């Protein structure tokens with residue numbers, strides 16, 4: 001046995017326990033330990049075996065950190081084959097999150113018992129893969145074809161109760177000890193004289209051939225161009241018509257193909273990048289936070305309060321007057337209704353939360369005893385500084401004062417208080433009760449334990465935290481400003497906004513920049529540009545066309561027209577000749593750009609700004625930048641984020657593009673020295689991640 005897997009007897013039952021924190025992933029040591037344990041069971045006189053795990057979960061899958069490296073024996077399909085071939089019953093005792101290879105191990109057992117609350121799934125397609133250890137061939141034999149196709153091609157998790165209903169497990173057990181539940185189930189099998197019941201010996205489900213095209217089309221639509229779900233579908237269906245061994249070979253071939261795909265590399269990068277970003281950058285002990293105050297009951301304040309309430313925090317929301325406070329309370333209750341509808345919250349929990357954990361007040365004095373305040377008032381420096389000066393006077397010593405500002409200078413806000421060490425930025429993304437990204441902006445004076453408290457709060461609220469330094473726009477909005485400008489320059493150079501949107505959605509974004517602009521409202525950008533007019537550098541190329549659209553009353557969706565026309569015929573908008581005429585009248589005639597040229601500029605601007613953000617230490621690692629763009633700006637996950645994508649695309653090509661653009665516009669296209677250094681030396685952003693996290 002290896003330390004990761006132990007073997008013991010409990011009377012007539014062998015108990016095989018995997019203990020490999022944090023999630024009992026199927027590392028080479030665990031796989032080897034299972035082989036040794038199964039060999040021991042084969043030589044033992046136990047009448048049955050239980051396979052269970054220590055810690056918080058049954059096996060949560062293959063060890064993702066091994067992906068992309070040469071596979072080490074024993075391979076998982078062989079391990080599972082050993083379990084299934086045992087001469088006496090093997091019972092898998094499940095708890096926590098039984099995912100991927102973990103569920104496939106359970107499918108190799110002869111019986112399956114799960115503790116109530118266990119979640120099960122085959123999420124491989126979310127990593128660009130498909131179940132590669134028999135899942136595509138065993139699951140349909142147990143649950144039927146349609147359920148297996150749904151679970152495997154969607155990658156979604158199901159509850160123990162749903163798994164029982166599908167026949168995926170035999171019993172749902174109460175209590176908190178999976179091994180004990182497994183032993184009880186094994187005793188039951190022995191008492192009933194049940195022998196091994198290999199899943200792969202069950203007949204393959206019949207295939208309704210006429211229904212296949214519609215089923216495949218449904219999978220293809222949901223896959224949105226991703227190869228894994230469709231390949232999984234074809235592997236399931238193809239295997240059902242073959243002897244098991246050939247079905248397994250079909251699965252293995254597909255698995256090896258997908259393992260080599262760029263999508264798999266990108267999705268695994270995203271998985272680890274968002275976890276690395278969320279690790280606190282300091283080991284200072286966090287301050288306890290149980291009660292928070294939220295100042296400002298607008299959309300952001302409501303979303304932040306709703307998210308904090310769902311995390312079990314006690315929330316006092318402050319507004320100017322009782323009427324405004326009441327409106328905010330109604331908005332939060334409506335958000336929690338949404339959480340109940342989405343199954344994230346029970347109705348009883350919602351009632352209790354709003355009754356016991358939440359209150360509003362008109363005036364900051366109600367915050368004198370809270371542990372942390374999140375300010376979400378109007379985005380103006382004078383307003384925020386005044387609020388922070390008041391909070392500094394009212395809140396108890398040691399209370400943390402956080403601002404939700406999306407771009408203002410945190411050091412200036414902190415300077416309005418006598419406690420700059422307790423000031424930090426918590427930049428939530430709207431809607432804050434849904435969006436998982438949280439930029440944690442650390443100011444010059446922010447104390448280390450305030451930073452670690454913010455990371456602990458983010459984890460508690462289920463947010464994906466990313467540390468940012470102080471600059472205009474932090475990480476995400478600063479990059480957004482750069483690539484939005486590149487899009488506007490493309491329009492000034494003759495591209496239509498519709499061509500730009502098509503090029504960007506063709507890259508994988510859900511929406512293009514002009515569709516987003518229409519959705520947010522073009523008057524917001526108009527007001528921002530007026531705010532910056534006085535300080536504008538004469539070499540800048542402002543989007544005059546965008547101003548003309550607003551001046552023509554075209555504010556976007558909310559006014560029925562912006563870049564697009566919105567009406568009953570085209571509720572999601574259609575190109576509008578009137579908008580094109582306004583745009584054409586506000587720019588010199590230019591030849592325009594094709595989709596590749598538009599994409600190259602857009603991505604070059606994004607990556608170049610990311611490199612500057614890295615070089616200035618605003619972001620700690622390239623993967624942090626990827627996590628921000630993936631979770632806050634709709635960057636396609638199967639491309640891993642801009643920095644991962646740039647490494648795959650080639651930094652040399654990007655640097656060369658920027659150098660050529662700079663000949664026409666040296667002001668905007670200032671090549672990041674870091675990007676130049678990496679491009680010229682054949683380096684990659686990933687090299688920085690490795691050094692930083694070694």
Ligand code: T1G
Pocket residue numbers: 022023025060061062063064065076097099100101102104123124127129130131132133135272275276
């Ligand atoms: N391999 C390696 N490390 C893993 C891991 C895995 N499968 N899952 C989690 N970790 C690490 C993670 O990096 C973090 O490390 C720590 O565990 C806690 O994770 C053959 C090929 C299980 C629901 O896709 O969904 O099986 O940051 O922060 O929020 O067909 O982790 O502490 O150093 O996410 O409580 C299929 C992926 C793999 C499951 C727990 N399995 N993991 O969530 O904790 S492919 C998965 C998760 C496969 C087979 C195929 C979640 C979780 P660190 P965490 P959590």
